[in-house]
Amino acid sequence: MTLLSLQNVSKSFGQLKVADDVTFEVPAGQALGIIGPNGAGKSTLFNLITGNLRSDAGTIRFDRHDLTKAPAMQRCFAGVGRSFQVPQPFDNMTVFENLLVAATHGRKAPERDVQADCARILGQCGLLQAANQPAGGLALLQRKRLEMARALATNPKLLLLDEIAGGLTEAECLSLVDTIRSVHARGVTIIWIEHVLHALTSVVERLLVLNFGKVIGLGAPDDIMNRAEVREIYLGAGV
Ligand SMILES: Nc1ncnc2c1ncn2[C@@H]1O[C@H](COP(=O)(O)OP(=O)(O)OP(=O)(O)O)[C@@H](O)[C@H]1O
Numbered sequence: 711m712t713l714l715s716l717q718n719v720s721k722s723f724g725q726l727k728v729a730d731d732v733t734f735e736v737p738a739g740q741a742l743g744i745i746g747p748n749g750a751g752k753s754t755l756f757n758l759i760t761g762n763l764r765s766d767a768g769t770i771r772f773d774r775h776d777l778t779k780a781p782a783m784q785r786c787f788a789g790v791g792r793s794f795q796v797p798q799p800f801d802n803m804t805v806f807e808n809l810l811v812a813a814t815h816g817r818k819a820p821e822r823d824v825q826a827d828c829a830r831i832l833g834q835c836g837l838l839q840a841a842n843q844p845a846g847g848l849a850l851l852q853r854k855r856l857e858m859a860r861a862l863a864t865n866p867k868l869l870l871l872d873e874i875a876g877g878l879t880e881a882e883c884l885s886l887v888d889t890i891r892s893v894h895a896r897g898v899t900i901i902w903i904e905h906v907l908h909a910l911t912s913v914v915e916r917l918l919v920l921n922f923g924k925v926i927g928l929g930a931p932d933d934i935m936n937r938a939e940v941r942e943i944y945l946g947a948g949v
Pocket residue numbers: 723726728746747748749750751752753754755
């Protein structure tokens with residue numbers, strides 16, 4: 711079953727076309743990676759899927775519903791969850807309280823109904839020890855984990871991860887990859903924008919390449935990375 715489908719989606723900022731006739735589908739249960747140079751329009755694509763930005767043209771369908779014109783909150787209720795490139799937790803709240811806020815608002819559910827699930831998500835994301843610490847005191851890896859945990863607290867069918875491995879050491883990155891794998895193994899569909907390629911390709915089943923807002927490749931990671939056009943655009947001429 712197709713969970714997410716974009717048909718001919720376009721978006722411009724003035725003269726700059728950041729999504730150019732983008733069409734692709736993501737089957738339920740799959741993990742898709744998105745790569746492309748800086749400024750290619752990757753985060754903008756997430757903003758179009760989540761409703762933080764409205765597309766100029768095209769159709770966005772999710773879980774059999776047309777969400778093209780739906781506001782961000784409605785898409786969250788429908789099951790679209792996301793992490794942001796720069797984590798922005800509520801610094802003065804504890805880690806657990808951060809999850810409760812995401813769960814109660816993201817699911818429209820009373821606190822008593824989401825507490826147990828928030829505790830489970832803390833465990834899954836390796837944050838149980840930090841549950842009662844203020845989020846503002848967390849180191850980068852834990853902030854990234856909290857960013858993902860907050861998205862999971864909304865109970866998403868589709869989880870969008872925006873450069874969640876950026877800035878981590880190799881060991882931190884590998885531990886985060888393990889967590890992402892465990893989330894995927896529970897059946898959550900994932901779209902992951904990432905520059906850390908080895909982390910990305912160790913999780914995703916397909917790669918989509920964006921350049922100047924256009925999809926220039928979509929397929930198995932090995933096939934995509936072996937294409938001359940992709941290597942030139944993404945890794946630099948002559949690679
Ligand atoms: N709200 C906005 N108004 C005007 N231009 C914008 C806006 N948001 C993004 N842009 C521009 O759109 C282009 C695509 O930005 P976007 O953040 O989607 O790229 P990206 O592929 O995610 O890049 P990176 O890998 O550096 O995160 C960039 O040139 C950016 O400066």
